[in-house]
Amino acid sequence: MERILKGRSGAWLLRAGSLFLLYLFLCILYSSHGASHPLIPPLLSSVGNPREVLLYQNEEKIDFRAFSHKGYTRLVVESGEYLPCSIFEDAGQLVVYFPLRVSPPWKKKTLDDGVVNQLTFYVGSSNSTLVISLGSYFKAYNTFHLEKPNRIVIDLYRQLPTTNPTIERINPSTAEQERTPPIPNPSPAIQTVVLDPGHGGDDVGAKGRTGLLEKEVVLDITRMLRQLLTSNLDVNVVLTRETDENLPLEQRTAKANNVKGDLFISIHTNASRKRGVKGAETFFMSYEPTDDESSQLAARENFPIVLGDPTLASDLQLTLWDMAQAEYLNESSQLAEIIQQELNLRLNIENRGIKQAPFAVLMGAAMPAVLIEVGFISNSSEERELRTESYRQKIAYSLFRSISNFIQLYERKTGNYPLQY
Ligand SMILES: [Zn+2]
16 A cells, blocks of 8 residues: 555656656746747647646736727736736837736737727747737837736827928828828827816715805815816816715716716815814825825715715725726826925915825726815814905916926827917
């Protein structure tokens, strides 16, 4: 009995050893090929292969998302572990090389948005390649890693068509070849700004000591801001609520996503039990609040969602919402920084800085999104100021300047027209 067992385990060791050697050999073969010819198809099919377990033990399951924006196309590769990759451009293709086997949700996907035509995964036993076939409006790309969860973000910027009549006169045939067909929407990257006056209807928001209501102050400031934006910039402005009405948080974000908003700005006034606390602060999304105060504030601002529909506050739903905003955190933090600077500069009030907190209203926004607490309605002097039209105008103007500055930065980044105002 003992001998039989020994014999069996010996044979097993021999077999495992030879498989391991084969595995090493294939690793070397693929990595050397991979470096110079990443598009070489896998030599062995994984289908029905008994060696699969040994060969593919380093497989990384990935998720993939693609978003077509007006100024750029964003591709997101999400993985459990940090996913190393190298990216290079080659003959109308952008090649993303992974030095390990990945398991993508699909092998081929067609986007055809002018910037990206098609996406194809080539999965080898120890390396993988994503080939992005580029459309005629592709201009440049930028890539960065994000954590928690691990993501590789690839932004592909759109080239807008230019016509040069001089070239056309000198050499009509060349000009004809080079001329690109008109694209349906030759517009700036930021076209629609969604403004969200907090609270409304039964949800009055924070209340000042003399009875001033957050929901009224923020609706007024939002209307002023809309006026400034539409009369000075080439943007559409959509308000999540036009009147004093009940509007659940998730509907605000849904509305912003439905109108394909490019910016989401939620406007609020703050409150504190401590009468002396005052100043403005700007938030962008995070699961981890910056401090206890931010955590309490988020809980208070998120409260209506529990009143509206308790199931929406479930962990699953929050995770789904988080996914949408998670990819825009770089832009959101940049927008928050610009807004906070402008508020400090123009309102001359206490700078409470930029903070992060898990605001439900920001989580689902598939665009750069911030929440601004323009001042403390619980502070007597700020409540007095917030009552006046001139102070509200000042806030609206600060926000208008911030949005203008952000748009200019954004347009430069995506290579689209700089706006004139
Ligand atoms: Zn509020």
